[in-house]
Amino acid sequence: MVLVPLPRMTTKTVGAMRVDALVDSVGPTRLPEELLRDAPDDIAERAGDWVRPYLSDDGRMILAYQSFLIRLDGRVILVDCAVGEDGNFPARPDWHLGKSNWLNHLGLAGMRPQDIDTVFLTHLHMDHTGWLTRNVGGVWQPTFPDARHVTSAPELAFWTERHSDFPYMSTSIPDCVAPVQKAGLLGTVAPGDEIAPGLHVVDLAGHSPGMIGLEYRPNGVPLATFNADLMHHPIQMAAPQCATIFCADPDKAVAVRRRKLADYAAHGTVMFCNHFPGECAGLVVPQGDGYRFQSVG
Ligand SMILES: [Zn+2]
Numbered sequence: 001m002v003l004v005p006l007p008r009m010t011t012k013t014v015g016a017m018r019v020d021a022l023v024d025s026v027g028p029t030r031l032p033e034e035l036l037r038d039a040p041d042d043i044a045e046r047a048g049d050w051v052r053p054y055l056s057d058d059g060r061m062i063l064a065y066q067s068f069l070i071r072l073d074g075r076v077i078l079v080d081c082a083v084g085e086d087g088n089f090p091a092r093p094d095w096h097l098g099k100s101n102w103l104n105h106l107g108l109a110g111m112r113p114q115d116i117d118t119v120f121l122t123h124l125h126m127d128h129t130g131w132l133t134r135n136v137g138g139v140w141q142p143t144f145p146d147a148r149h150v151t152s153a154p155e156l157a158f159w160t161e162r163h164s165d166f167p168y169m170s171t172s173i174p175d176c177v178a179p180v181q182k183a184g185l186l187g188t189v190a191p192g193d194e195i196a197p198g199l200h201v202v203d204l205a206g207h208s209p210g211m212i213g214l215e216y217r218p219n220g221v222p223l224a225t226f227n228a229d230l231m232h233h234p235i236q237m238a239a240p241q242c243a244t245i246f247c248a249d250p251d252k253a254v255a256v257r258r259r260k261l262a263d264y265a266a267h268g269t270v271m272f273c274n275h276f277p278g279e280c281a282g283l284v285v286p287q288g289d290g291y292r293f294q295s296v297g
Pocket of ligand 1: 125127128275
């Protein structure tokens with residue numbers, strides 16, 4: 001397999017925080033109407049020309065699978081763990097036993113796995129837990145042995161109990177999450193917690209039962225947010241009423257998206273969007289009944 005350079009976000013600085021993107025993969029996935037419930041047929045036309053660079057020539061949504069590396073006040077925090085390597089994902093042939101440049105991106109950002117002090121998991125879907133472990137001689141071992149790993153208690157409880165009911169999760173809980181838990185490295189946080197100076201946990205439940213994000217509010221105003229899967233693709237900003245086929249509670253997912261987009265538009269908050277390709281940090285700009293994404297690349 002040949003690993004080619006992928007489009008990715010350039011390093012960003014917001015206040016005292018430095019953010020790098022660590023990319024696993026980027027490429028065309030589904031058509032908008034295949035992922036989004038009740039999407040109008042002309043959703044791309046309604047959104048406008050700004051959305052074209054985020055779609056392939058045949059109209060499919062280009063998505064990234066990646067992590068964010070935060071440096072703040074001496075802390076090194078990893079947000080989410082993408083798809084990983086060597087994963088057993090027969091339901092997703094493009095990821096099954098795959099390889100990636102993710103660790104090289106970590107090195108290019110000047111860090112090694114042992115330098116990370118906190119791994120923050122917004123939710124436990126399989127495209128966010130991959131790099132929690134590596135397959136070493138047939139045994140899944142924690143990638144970040146010196147880090148405190150955290151997610152929300154409802155998220156951990158739901159997926160620990162129910163993962164086998166969802167074929168798309170494949171073996172991600174036993175292979176990626178369970179070894180970290182068994183090593184005593186996994187704990188929980190709750191909305192309202194401050195995990196680093198000015199960096200607060202926020203409730204984004206809806207897409208996944210206990211999904212959480214981070215807001216950087218050093219002075220009370222949200223300067224930046226790591227908003228997990230609040231949106232999967234920029235086109236959802238033009239149609240915030242459309243949940244995805246993967247949303248656990250579609251109504252709740254729509255409500256939290258509307259509330260957060262209004263808040264971020266009002267405050268000029270920089271959103272770091274996990275699945276947006278390329279320059280994935282940007283602002284929320286009102287447009288018609290919804291919004292558009294304005295990259296700060
Ligand atoms: Zn995701």
